[in-house]
Every structure is written in structure tokens, then in C-alpha cells.
């Protein structure tokens with residue numbers, strides 16, 4: 001099984017703010033806190049969830065709660081109170097499959113004794129049934145949100161969808177593109193864990209390869225004068241996408257899931273799955289900011305590129321260009 005983000009944090013491959021550590025347990029700050037104090041207490045031993053606990057783990061889990069108690073005291077929240085929860089599997093809302101406990105505190109956290117929604121009673125009126133179903137859905141979301149630190153947003157996020165103007169694109173093109181210069185990815189964005197699993201259909205260079213050794217080595221070209229535009233997100237079509245790739249160094253991100261990425265991707269792309277972009281923040285922050293960022297996903301209605309762009313934007317990256325045709329269009333053009 002693929003190593004989780006927590007195994008990589010424990011191995012110090014990914015930075016985190018460590019609050020406590022001993023031979024068996026580490027406690028870190030959650031990267032996307034759901035309360036003023038949100039710590040993750042993680043047994044170092046690889047245990048996937050509560051459901052895979054064994055008798056031999058009993059003492060370790062007991063110690064987790066003692067660490068939680070001590071951390072709550074250390075942060076001065078013990079008297080007001082706090083919550084220690086763990087999510088198990090899909091319906092429990094677990095996203096990282098390495099056992100961990102959330103310590104939440106710093107504000108009233110609400111009650112957790114809501115009843116699970118019951119199925120609506122049979123009724124002759126379809127309108128009434130429909131109303132009950134909507135109500136049940138709202139109740140379920142409310143229960144989920146009150147019990148789960150990773151809450152469902154009440155309103156679907158609307159992303160910025162501004163088409164890049166030709167002058168915005170021209171700004172990032174080298175003064176005199178070299179004829180015949182093909183794609184020139186400089187894949188210096190951190191490589192997703194799934195990058196190693198890239199299939200034979202992929203031609204992307206390994207992250208350790210310098211541009212000079214990469215298969216799609218850029219041709220010599222005049223240096224473009226890059227001016228960062230933090231937070232700028234624009235949509236582009238195929239022509240602009242290809243021109244920007246020919247113009248100079250860039251980050252190319254494939255925002256689709258790991259499996260699709262492994263089946264094939266645009267050369268030079270690294271995989272940052274849009275659904276988990278938040279968890280890649282430590283990787284992303286280490287990336288150089290001296291180049292444009294190009295993102296694509298499936299094309300069509302796919303919003304994964306926008307998820308990634310949104311995270312990058314929050315951390316001051318830009319300009320970010322989203323190739324809306326995505327993988328679907330790219331394949332038809334090659």
C-alpha cells in the first residue's frame with residue numbers, strides 16, 4: 001500500500017509543526033485546522049484505522065489519550081474542555097489511512113448527541129416526500145459537520161473563471177520563440193507520491209532529472225522576463241497552453257486522480273490531485289515561484305484544476321493558467 005502523508009511526516013520527508021514526539025507517538029498541528037487548536041496525535045506504528053486495531057495496540061491507544069490530556073493542559077484548554085475524535089473509513093470521514101486522533105479545542109465545539117436521520121415515512125404526496133428527503137439530507141450534513149472536523153461546505157464553491165486576454169498570455173511568452181521549440185517543462189514542482197507509479201505510457205522526466213537530462217529538454221531560447229502576479233488565475237485554450245509551454249520554464253500540474261495520471265499524462269506534468277490539494281501544501285510551498293503555473297484535468301466540467309489553483313492562489317502563487325480542454329482535448333490534438 002502507498003505510504004500515507006503521515007508516514008512521510010514521521011520520516012521527516014514532509015515538514016510539519018511537531019507538538020510532541022516520543023518513540024511511539026507524534027503530535028502535529030493539523031494543516032487545515034477546524035478549531036483554534038487542532039492537533040493530530042498519531043501513533044507512529046502503521047495502523048490504518050480503529051478498525052484494524054489489535055489487542056497488542058491497546059496500551060498504545062491508551063497512551064494516545066494521555067498525550068492528548070497533556071497537550072490540552074499544555075495549551076491551557078483542559079479546563080474549558082476539548083474533543084478527541086478519530087474518523088474510521090469512508091462513512092467516518094477518514095481521509096488519511098494511518099490511525100490518528102484529532103484534538104480540537106479553543107471554542108465551544110457543539111454537541112455530538114444528534115440523532116441519525118431516519119428514513120421519511122411513506123406519503124401519498126410526492127412533494128411532501130421530496131421535502132422530507134431534502135430535510136433529511138440537510139440533517140445528515142449538519143450531523144456530519146457537527147461530528148467531523150473535515151466539514152462539508154454548505155455552499156458549492158464558485159471558482160474564478162476568467163479567460164486570459166491575449167496580452168496576459170503575451171506577457172509570459174519569450175520575446176522571440178525559437179522555431180521548432182516543443183514543450184519545455186521544468187518539472188520542479190514537488191513530485192506526487194504517485195509519480196513513482198507512473199506507467200510506461202508516461203514520458204515525464206523523474207523529478208531528480210534536471211531539465212538538461214529530461215526527455216523533453218527545452219530548446220535554447222531567449223530568457224523570458226518573468227513577473228509574478230500572485231493570485232492571478234486565468235483559463236486558457238489549447239493554443240495558448242502550447243505557446244506558454246514553448247515559452248520558458250513552467251510548472252505543469254495534472255490535477256486528476258493518481259490512477260488516471262498513471263495511465264497517461266502530458267509530458268512534464270506532476271500529479272497534484274485536486275481533491276487532496278490541501279494535503280500537498282507543504283510540498284507546494286517549497287516550489288520556486290519564478291515561472292508560470294499551468295494546470296489541467298479532464299476537461300469539460302472537471303473542476304479539479306480549479307481546486308488546485310485555489311490552494312496555490314491562497315499561498316500567493318501566480319500567474320496560474322488553467323487549460324480548460326484538459327487531457328480529453330490534448331489527446332485529440334497529439
Ligand code: 5GP
Pocket residue numbers: 005014016017028029030031032033040086087093094095096097149150278279280281282
Ligand atoms: P481525517 O480526515 O483522516 O480524519 O484527518 C486527516 C487530517 O489530516 C485532516 O484534518 C487534514 O487537514 C490533515 N492533514 C492532511 N494532510 C496534512 C499534512 O500534510 N500536514 C498536516 N499537518 N496535516 C495534514
